Amino acid sequence: MQKVIYLTIDDSPSPDFAEKVRFLRAHAVPAVFFCRGDLLAQQVPLAVWALRQGMVLANHSFTHPHFSDVPVADGQADIRRADELLQRVHDQAGLPWTRKYFRFPYGDQGDLKRGRLLQPYAAIPQLADRRRTRWLQQALAVAWPARYAALVRRLTATGAARKRQLQHCLAELGYTRPSLTPPVRYGYWHQYEGLDWPWTFDALEWATTQPQPLGSIGTLAQVLARLDLPNPPDLRGPVPEPAYGPAVPGSAEVLLLHDHAATSAMFYQVVRHLLARGVVFGALP
Numbered sequence: 001m002q003k004v005i006y007l008t009i010d011d012s013p014s015p016d017f018a019e020k021v022r023f024l025r026a027h028a029v030p031a032v033f034f035c036r037g038d039l040l041a042q043q044v045p046l047a048v049w050a051l052r053q054g055m056v057l058a059n060h061s062f063t064h065p066h067f068s069d070v071p072v073a074d075g076q077a078d079i080r081r082a083d084e085l086l087q088r089v090h091d092q093a094g095l096p097w098t099r100k101y102f103r104f105p106y107g108d109q110g111d112l113k114r115g116r117l118l119q120p121y122a123a124i125p126q127l128a129d130r131r132r133t134r135w136l137q138q139a140l141a142v143a144w145p146a147r148y149a150a151l152v153r154r155l156t157a158t159g160a161a162r163k164r165q166l167q168h169c170l171a172e173l174g175y176t177r178p179s180l181t182p183p184v185r186y187g188y189w190h191q192y193e194g195l196d197w198p199w200t201f202d203a204l205e206w207a208t209t210q211p212q213p214l215g216s217i218g219t220l221a222q223v224l225a226r227l228d229l230p231n232p233p234d235l236r237g238p239v240p241e242p243a244y245g246p247a248v249p250g251s252a253e254v255l256l257l258h259d260h261a262a263t264s265a266m267f268y269q270v271v272r273h274l275l276a277r278g279v280v281f282g283a284l285p
């Protein structure tokens, strides 16, 4: 069975955005670009051009905050501001905006998990209260387990309420997360609650530019090698699957790449590597 991958690209548009659009068109690779409003505002004519090239542009918030770190009202306003700009871009292109997609920066749904989607609250270091260091939280868990359990319960309830309010905003604006054909078959994907788009595999090419290596990724060779692993580590927590990723058959994948000028060369290498492996890039609904 052929492996199908849906390509999603975050943090657009970079100075290399047009080049990426041309590259994807040349290779007949469909993609969704999740755009930051603050960057999009500086490149409106280019975004209009990309829409007319058949690209899908989507909402990745305006200022790209960690939604767990901002008041809910501010988060909602940020989503709406990017929504209004994307609507203007579609209007200028003379195209109806029928496919409205949203992805939270860092995959952070504003639920106080800060994107640690695959971990229970109790296991997340530096929960919402960032004054607590990781060791202090662990010490609290050991020394005062009842108090720690109460803290986790409080954060869980607060987080759930915050998430509901942000999801309500997405629903009001008409955002959807349609089912994919062929589908992602991972159990956790289907338990994911939200109109926003998560991913199944983050290429982590962006990690090579971080001052501290993340997930043991520091070079292009490591990024490419990770594409072929049956159990690649995920920064969101342990993936509850025996095997997953671009090299594993059986499920479609939602691949996350970034439109960062600093890693554009890796962007092309990752796509070329997957094409060479015989992957099919699936059309997004």
Ligand SMILES: [Zn+2]
Residues within 6 Å of the ligand: 010, 011, 060, 064, 104, 105, 106
């Ligand atoms: Zn982002």
